[in-house]
Amino acid sequence: MKVVVIGSGINGLVAAAELSLAGHEVTVLERLDRPGGAVRTEELTLPGFRHDVAAMNLSMFAGSGFHKSHSETLAMHGLEFVPVNRPFASVFPNGDYFGVSTDIEETLATIPNAQDKAAWKAGLASFPANAGALVALLSARMSKRGLTKAGWQIFRSLGLTGLFELKRLIVSSPRNWVEQTFSDPRLHAALSTWGLHLDFAPDISGGAIFPYLESFGGQAMGMVIGKGGADTVTRSLIKLIESRGGQVRCDAEVASITVAGGHARGVQLANGETVQADRVLANVAPRALLNMLSDHSGDARFDQGMKAFRHAPGTMMIHLALSDLPAWQAQALRQFAYVHIGPSIDVLAQTYQQAIAGLLPSQPALVVGQPTVYDASRAPEGKHVLWVQVRCLPAQVAGDAAGIIQGRAWGDIKEAYADRVIQQIEQYAPGLSGLILKRHVVSPLDLEAENPNLVGGDQICGSHHLFQNFLFRPVLGFADGHTPVKGLHMVGAAVWPGAGTGAGSGYMVAQDLRG
Numbered sequence: 001m002k003v004v005v006i007g008s009g010i011n012g013l014v015a016a017a018e019l020s021l022a023g024h025e026v027t028v029l030e031r032l033d034r035p036g037g038a039v040r041t042e043e044l045t046l047p048g049f050r051h052d053v054a055a056m057n058l059s060m061f062a063g064s065g066f067h068k069s070h071s072e073t074l075a076m077h078g079l080e081f082v083p084v085n086r087p088f089a090s091v092f093p094n095g096d097y098f099g100v101s102t103d104i105e106e107t108l109a110t111i112p113n114a115q116d117k118a119a120w121k122a123g124l125a126s127f128p129a130n131a132g133a134l135v136a137l138l139s140a141r142m143s144k145r146g147l148t149k150a151g152w153q154i155f156r157s158l159g160l161t162g163l164f165e166l167k168r169l170i171v172s173s174p175r176n177w178v179e180q181t182f183s184d185p186r187l188h189a190a191l192s193t194w195g196l197h198l199d200f201a202p203d204i205s206g207g208a209i210f211p212y213l214e215s216f217g218g219q220a221m222g223m224v225i226g227k228g229g230a231d232t233v234t235r236s237l238i239k240l241i242e243s244r245g246g247q248v249r250c251d252a253e254v255a256s257i258t259v260a261g262g263h264a265r266g267v268q269l270a271n272g273e274t275v276q277a278d279r280v281l282a283n284v285a286p287r288a289l290l291n292m293l294s295d296h297s298g299d300a301r302f303d304q305g306m307k308a309f310r311h312a313p314g315t316m317m318i319h320l321a322l323s324d325l326p327a328w329q330a331q332a333l334r335q336f337a338y339v340h341i342g343p344s345i346d347v348l349a350q351t352y353q354q355a356i357a358g359l360l361p362s363q364p365a366l367v368v369g370q371p372t373v374y375d376a377s378r379a380p381e382g383k384h385v386l387w388v389q390v391r392c393l394p395a396q397v398a399g400d401a402a403g404i405i406q407g408r409a410w411g412d413i414k415e416a417y418a419d420r421v422i423q424q425i426e427q428y429a430p431g432l433s434g435l436i437l438k439r440h441v442v443s444p445l446d447l448e449a450e451n452p453n454l455v456g457g458d459q460i461c462g463s464h465h466l467f468q469n470f471l472f473r474p475v476l477g478f479a480d481g482h483t484p485v486k487g488l489h490m491v492g493a494a495v496w497p498g499a500g501t502g503a504g505s506g507y508m509v510a511q512d513l514r515g
Contacts, residue, residue: 002277004026005029005280006280007284009037011504016241018511030248033250049383084223085101086099086101086222090340090341102218115183138497174203174211176208178208198312202348204465226375256268262485267280267292279488280488293485306474316457321438326368360399365392367391410446462498473496481509490509491509
């Protein structure tokens with residue numbers, strides 16, 4: 001079988017690798033001059049400083065079904081992880097912080113309340129069973145058979161009471177979960193911040209799962225990042241594909257999908273070249289797929305659902321080359337991979353609402369990545385890179401919630417907003433500006449311009465709110481990646497099981513097709 005994969009993001013590459021391993025002839029077409037989508041590492045500031053352009057945390061890939069099946073083969077092609085024993089922390093005024101370490105006593109030392117210490121221990125004790133049940137659900141195929149199988153597996157694992165408690169967690173908002181579990185407002189803010197990674201503000205139902213998994217998963221297992229950069233995944237997948245006779249072509253933008261007799265027959269490139277195929281896998285955003293089909297798939301409900309697909313707020317990336325790590329007021333924070341900045345759960349809720357209203361948030365939610373704490377190979381000796389992700393920004397700016405920045409075009413205001421972000425970090429790490437050797441700022445619209453899947457700077461390719469998740473991702477009846485066009489399949493973050501480096505949709509679709 002001859003297969004064309006549109007897009008070299010992680011889902012496209014995993015699908016291509018799985019099909020190559022099954023003996024199929026695979027060609028991956030990438031519009032950029034370099035592969036990888038959101039899983040790339042580049043020298044964005046100065047020579048020798050390697051920055052992850054988007055994804056940094058590779059824990060989901062390390063735990064994925066694809067990696068479990070092919071870990072030895074991927075390692076042979078150069079995949080290498082770096083374990084992280086202090087995955088994340090949240091910082092608060094006056095040098096206060098809450099930090100999660102794989103050492104339970106170290107974590108508990110940052111929880112002052114005895115009742116909350118007990119709640120953390122209880123949550124950790126129940127985590128293995130609950131995590132197994134959630135993994136069964138989050139890796140299930142969204143079909144009657146798949147859901148029945150997952151439901152039975154969860155019931156056997158947790159029992160009836162446990163099953164209903166899990167359902168309660170699944171529909172809970174981050175605020176519901178953290179306030180019912182812990183009394184410390186610091187924990188409320190620290191754990192709720194994880195919800196924003198998947199477009200879940202504190203008060204949105206369905207947002208508790210990710211904070212739950214990241215909080216206790218970080219405690220139980222830590223985190224992994226890529227040796228030398230997240231692109232260790234991309235490079236190893238490409239080598240695997242090529243070793244099986246496949247190819248990954250860059251500077252090969254797909255203009256349209258060729259359809260004859262209701263069946264996908266290949267693609268036509270922007271340069272006029274045609275590439276024939278028996279199957280086409282599109283690792284693209286919903287609107288982009290429709291554009292490649294001239295807005296007509298043959299199914300009006302599918303087309304309407306794809307047009308109505310809702311994207312999450314945008315993201316800004318700030319990449320810093322540093323002469324030293326930030327001088328956090330809490331010196332212990334120099335040992336963590338991630339430092340979240342969001343002073344309270346109410347500020348996080350306000351930040352999200354400001355972004356939804358088109359306003360530049362007055363106090364943006366920040367994820368400060370310090371990969372060189374664990375992987376010194378990403379910077380010259382004694383130097384560091386800082387990976388700053390600014391969550392929840394409007395793609396189209398209507399104003400500034402702080403009333404300071406007057407411009408409306410991201411091209412005009414991104415440096416000014418980056419200055420606000422640096423000033424915010426300096427409230428907790430004084431003197432950061434003096435450590436910056438060079439910075440590289442990427443606005444939400446810059447992200448989209450480079451990668452059209454990141455519509456409006458949405459790094460998760462679509463909100464994960466309940467109306468657009470599980471059976472409804474991307475459209476009810478098509479959560480398994482098939483489309484109304486025979487031989488055309490969707491993979492990527494817009495398809496169940498959604499965003500992240502787990503590459504679930506690419507693996508599932510490829511398994512269905514490999515024969």
